[in-house]
Amino acid sequence: EVQLLESGGDLVQPGGSLRLSCAASGLTFSNHVMSWVRQSPGKGLEWVSGISETGGDTYYSDSVKGRFTISRDNSKNTLYLQMNSPRAEDTAVYHCVTSNGGKVYACDIWGQGTKVIVSS
């Protein structure tokens, strides 16, 4: 069974930093593109960032470009999201997602998410 387990969510001050992690199991991690998708309380879904299988290509939404950095360690089957200079509007549950085939940025497989609260 494929599992994506996020961690690292916390209360962080505006302008601070936080690193989210996602441990993957039950799949050949290095064959899968990966993404982070967030959902603010009572709001819709927002695709945040994606990374290719090798980590050589990264993609970001306009709202986080220049502040967040996605990365992966295929030897540890782990995905990361480094959040720098977070803002109140970054408050959300962050989900690690991938697709069944692993080659497109559709979101078949979801982790349960980790909660990030940005507040002073």
Place this chain on the structure above:
Amino acid sequence: EIVLTQSPGTLSLSPGERATLSCRASQSVRNNHLAWYQQKPGQTPRLFIFGASNRATDFPDRFSGSGSGTDFTLTIRRLEPEDFAVYYCQQYGSSPYTFGQGTKLEIK
């Protein structure tokens, strides 16, 4: 960035009725890489339509997706009580891989 606009924002229907949900893209979606998700309260979203019209094998066949380019439609042929939820479209053809704002399908 491709902006996806879903309509209506809320759709109030009764079980047994037909539902038609729209997802309009600001630019053509590459390769018709358009997906639909269903989200129920307290759950993560579930992908059930990919490639605009391909339904997941374990999803009821009363759901169908259609469209191409910039105009996409989700049709639910005869609503069951478990179909009332929020539906999102997502384009995964070009980065950033944006979602629509969602349509809430509620019981009338």
